[in-house]
Amino acid sequence: MEPVIVHPWNVQEEEALAMQHQLASQVIQTDQMDTVQMVAGVDVAYHPRLDKQFAAVVILDAESLDVVESVVAEDTASFPYIPGLFSFREIPPIIKAFKQLKTTPDLLVCDGQGMAHPRRFGLASHLGVLYDLPTIGCGKTRFIGDAKEPDDPRGAFTPLIDQGEVVGHVLRTQNHTKPVYVSIGHRISLFTACDWVLKLSPRYRLPETTRQADQRVRKALTASLQ
């Protein structure tokens, strides 16, 4: 599948910032999704030299959580890692992987933030707008905002607040386990996003989508080292 929006990636920091400001206005913060049957997960891994990168996209059956399709693409990173401009480093290889996909997902879960971002346009929002897909940001660690520690039971959450605004939820997906940072990517509400993260994390801290994508991308990376 191809993006519905195409824009240059060989940009400098200043232009990338301007693009984020412009594209952020297109993010939809309410549920605009059909019945979710296919859920996608995406992840990127790096060669020890940090210029070679691999992206994996997996498609899971939303009910059984079985993997029904997976693709991997290799690329050379051209944009440096700059906090706040993460998507300009990771999306190019992800676009390569998406081109190989036969299945169109109904929802995409990303390893990183959505609106929990300085300009409310993290990786998940960027991918959502580019592909016009409902997306969720599910990060392993905090990027911006402050929050109290959520209570013990799985499902408990606290608001993640930045500049007086709720930009995400700190959500506990397993009892006595470090919580994850959930935020709106695109075309979904924060509460629906948390419901999906919980549904996709029946056994482990991270959603199965992220785990499966991570597993495949690591395998591709390891194979390339031999």
Next chain:
DNA sequence: GCGACAG
């Protein structure tokens, strides 16, 4: 100026 800083 200093500290923080998705992956």
Next chain:
DNA sequence: ATCTTGTCGC
């Protein structure tokens, strides 16, 4: 993200 040894625990 990746480099790294052991270690504690289910």
